[in-house]
Amino acid sequence: MITRELLKVVDVSIPAPQYVKLKLDAGKPMENLLPGMFYELRAPSQAGRLFKPISILDVEDGCLSFLIKVVGAGTQAFTQVKAGDGVEALGPLGNGFPGIEGRRVLLVSGGAGYPPLAWLKRESHQAEFCLHLHGCASADEVFPCDLIYTADGSRGSKGLVTDSVESLIIEHKIDLVLSCGPIPMLAKMADICKQVEHYVSMEAYMACGIGVCHGCAIPVDQSYKLVCKDGPVFEANRIRWSEL
Amino acid sequence: MRYIESALGRLKLASCVTVASGTFGLEYFRLRDAAGEPLLPQESLGAYVSKTITYEPKAGNPSPRLCETECGLLNSIGLQNPGLKGFLQNDLPVLKETLHIPLIVSFSGSSTDEFCEMITAMEPYQEIAGFEVNVSCPNVEKEGIAFGADPEVIHKLVSRLAAITDKELIVKLSPNVTDIAQMALAAQEAGASSLALINTLWGMAIDWKTGKAMLSKKVGGYSGRGVKPVALALVYKAAQVAKIPILAMGGIHTWQDALEFIYAGASAVAVGTANFIDPGAPVKIAKGLHDYCKANDIHIRDLIAKVK
Numbered sequence: 001m002i003t004r005e006l007l008k009v010v011d012v013s014i015p016a017p018q019y020v021k022l023k024l025d026a027g028k029p030m031e032n033l034l035p036g037m038f039y040e041l042r043a044p045s046q047a048g049r050l051f052k053p054i055s056i057l058d059v060e061d062g063c064l065s066f067l068i069k070v071v072g073a074g075t076q077a078f079t080q081v082k083a084g085d086g087v088e089a090l091g092p093l094g095n096g097f098p099g100i101e102g103r104r105v106l107l108v109s110g111g112a113g114y115p116p117l118a119w120l121k122r123e124s125h126q127a128e129f130c131l132h133l134h135g136c137a138s139a140d141e142v143f144p145c146d147l148i149y150t151a152d153g154s155r156g157s158k159g160l161v162t163d164s165v166e167s168l169i170i171e172h173k174i175d176l177v178l179s180c181g182p183i184p185m186l187a188k189m190a191d192i193c194k195q196v197e198h199y200v201s202m203e204a205y206m207a208c209g210i211g212v213c214h215g216c217a218i219p220v221d222q223s224y225k226l227v228c229k230d231g232p233v234f235e236a237n238r239i240r241w242s243e244l
Numbered sequence: 245m246r247y248i249e250s251a252l253g254r255l256k257l258a259s260c261v262t263v264a265s266g267t268f269g270l271e272y273f274r275l276r277d278a279a280g281e282p283l284l285p286q287e288s289l290g291a292y293v294s295k296t297i298t299y300e301p302k303a304g305n306p307s308p309r310l311c312e313t314e315c316g317l318l319n320s321i322g323l324q325n326p327g328l329k330g331f332l333q334n335d336l337p338v339l340k341e342t343l344h345i346p347l348i349v350s351f352s353g354s355s356t357d358e359f360c361e362m363i364t365a366m367e368p369y370q371e372i373a374g375f376e377v378n379v380s381c382p383n384v385e386k387e388g389i390a391f392g393a394d395p396e397v398i399h400k401l402v403s404r405l406a407a408i409t410d411k412e413l414i415v416k417l418s419p420n421v422t423d424i425a426q427m428a429l430a431a432q433e434a435g436a437s438s439l440a441l442i443n444t445l446w447g448m449a450i451d452w453k454t455g456k457a458m459l460s461k462k463v464g465g466y467s468g469r470g471v472k473p474v475a476l477a478l479v480y481k482a483a484q485v486a487k488i489p490i491l492a493m494g495g496i497h498t499w500q501d502a503l504e505f506i507y508a509g510a511s512a513v514a515v516g517t518a519n520f521i522d523p524g525a526p527v528k529i530a531k532g533l534h535d536y537c538k539a540n541d542i543h544i545r546d547l548i549a550k551v552k
Contacts, residue, residue: 001276001280002276003276003280003283004276004277004283004523004524005277027278048497050312050520050521051520051521090275090523205310205311205312206310207310207317207319207520208271208519208520208523210271210272210275211269212269212271212272212519212520213266213267213321213520214295214321215309215321216309217304217309217321218307219306223303224303224307224324243306
């Protein structure tokens, strides 16, 4: 059931420059949510603007957590939110990642793509093996994970998160790759992981969030699929990357 | 809702508030509020206008298809739709089962014959109460505005369609024309039973940092708050010459916006971009208009085209 309601802010923090973490009281136990699912959220000061699609970071005790990267006015507004405020929310939306039970999993996130993979990592006891790589610009964007890659070398390995994916897949006999991040990173991942089952969580400009406006279409198979309704998680090899 | 009952040509509307084609789907009726109640009871709408269909299925335009600007929304969807056959086989049965308000089907063709073939195929379906002839989409090459920018072309097309259908025949006009009054008169003389305006305005957004256009097709259709004054002026101009009712849309977000369009000459209004921002907007607008009319003991029809 998709609801549109005002969710009370329980906690706000700035875990890194350009990021804000929100914990919202869902007012009821949240069941059947999967990593990769998202909400359309709007800060109080953004009345009259479109919602922003934000991936769920965590669900616990009837609360939803989100880690939001500040990229424009709509996301900047979340940094001004205070505990006790109401955030407009439409959701839960989207399909979510497939299960990792008994699998040998490689989780790969880049920048703002961190939340769904961090959630999966917390459930990694279900997997036979699980390794989470996170890549970002600098030490400022580092969040808890197994291996970190920074473009400027200020933390972890210097380079891109995709650099050692190929060898890690072989070394750890990976049979499932799940990734989320900027499109150039995902396209690179799709190229590297052609022989392994690989799912990506996509982001797109979005309006309605529920499959009505057809604004968030991406090229999949021989047509277009909607990130909000058919995704955001897609099999990587079905996306026509060269058209993105 | 008796204070805001209205009508388009042959179609009675229990509420003068409807939704704009392409901005609404049955999905909205399934949304719930915090208490688990429907966010948008369909009774608050006078009619349901479906997303434009074309004869053949259309995949739509490449992404990105959307960009929110300072004061509105740019889109370049490109009429993505399942085509006439897909609509009749898969979508229409679901619409028939779900809706208990009138269904208006929006459609567009790439030739006059194709428009005629489509309306002929749909005419027998009792669940369709009316048609919105889309001659104004700015985002496709062959359909849409290719038909809506020339009064002679509009007249020829609408004359043929009017001869085929006994249902409500709404012609949706484009704002991207030199003289809206000519288009409105052409549609009226050809037998349209009402007019809808406006479709989106041509619009564009560019990222100054990269010089890159924000839409894949570079130019798209502009809707939302920023278009309201333009839409009001065009509805007013059309209403000055047309005797047939007008279904108005263009930046309607509140009941006060809707009331302004009624004053300008609209018999009914459609909520479009506002659905994406506030999925409960049509209900609030209908309730707001109803409460205003009740408090002032007037009927909405007494205010149509009464701008001073």
